[in-house]
Amino acid sequence: MHLDLSELSQLAPIFRELFKGYHVSRRDAELYSQLSNLQDQYRALFKALGFELVCDSRGFYYFVPEQMGAQVNKTAQRLALFTFILVEHLADQGRDPLAVLDGGSLGRDELPPLLEKYRDLFLQAEVQTQEELEEKVMRRMTQLGFAFDENGIYRFLPPMHRFLDVCLSVQQDRDLAASLHSALPLPTPVLLDDDSGDEILLIESDETETAVYESEEQALARAMAEERAHQEVEA
Numbered sequence: 001m002h003l004d005l006s007e008l009s010q011l012a013p014i015f016r017e018l019f020k021g022y023h024v025s026r027r028d029a030e031l032y033s034q035l036s037n038l039q040d041q042y043r044a045l046f047k048a049l050g051f052e053l054v055c056d057s058r059g060f061y062y063f064v065p066e067q068m069g070a071q072v073n074k075t076a077q078r079l080a081l082f083t084f085i086l087v088e089h090l091a092d093q094g095r096d097p098l099a100v101l102d103g104g105s106l107g108r109d110e111l112p113p114l115l116e117k118y119r120d121l122f123l124q125a126e127v128q129t130q131e132e133l134e135e136k137v138m139r140r141m142t143q144l145g146f147a148f149d150e151n152g153i154y155r156f157l158p159p160m161h162r163f164l165d166v167c168l169s170v171q172q173d174r175d176l177a178a179s180l181h182s183a184l185p186l187p188t189p190v191l192l193d194d195d196s197g198d199e200i201l202l203i204e205s206d207e208t209e210t211a212v213y214e215s216e217e218q219a220l221a222r223a224m225a226e227e228r229a230h231q232e233v234e235a
Contacts, residue, residue: 003041010034014042018053018063023145023159025060035061059158060145075140078125082137083163084170085118101160108134108152 005011014031017024024031035042039055046053052064086106087097100106111130115122127133138154141147146163147156 003045007038008034008041008045011042011045015046017145018046018051018061021063021144023060023062023157023162025145025157025159027148027157028145032061056158056161058161060161062145062159062162074126075136078127078137079141079144079146080163080166081121081125082141083160084167085114085121087164087167089114089117098164101156101164102158103156105150105153105155108154111138 010031014024014035017028017031024035026032035055043053043055046063054062054064056062083101086101090097090100111133115127115130115133119128122128122133125136127136138147138149141154142149144159145157146159147154
């Protein structure tokens with residue numbers, strides 16, 4: 001394919017955002033429009049540079065890290081854990097989790113009761129106070145394009161489907177385990193010691209025989225299922 005770089009007028013900002021782990025969605029009107037209109041060209045160019053551009057049909061774009069495996073960084077695990085907690089919390093309240101996480105919103109005033117209700121789970125993610133919840137979870141969500149803060153209201157964006165997919169996978173694993181009357185052989189993820197970066201990435205672990213070709217969603221689902229199983233055993 002012949003690439004005319006003059007057509008890719010948003011190449012610099014698009015690459016900058018995707019490289020840092022940001023998810024480009026319709027809210028990023030100019031960047032999203034160019035990615036949509038020149039999708040094949042951008043995919044070919046990024047592939048030549050060693051990056052895989054994912055074009056999710058639900059309306060967002062992101063880079064897949066080159067290395068994937070069972071090790072999940074702290075940011076990814078916290079965001080997946082928070083999504084799982086929120087899905088259960090909303091269901092308990094009789095609210096439709098999909099309606100909230102697929103374009104809906106969550107008020108900042110809803111965070112304290114959420115933190116108190118699931119304190120044990122949040123402790124596993126090194127989140128103990130509302131300030132830490134906002135800093136380590138909500139701010140990361142906004143920085144990576146999963147949500148945006150609108151005067152104390154967190155509005156969720158289409159990329160949240162990545163974590164909703166994880167929740168669905170975890171639930172399917174739990175249902176399967178229950179039907180088999182045994183626990184699934186899920187490996188324990190190893191969290192990165194360095195939490196300086198926000199990129200949602202998975203790195204191959206030398207301590208597990210898990211296939212490195214599993215998707216990010218599968219690896220996150222494994223981590224979440226293991227965490228949930230651990231909590232249920234303690235309970």
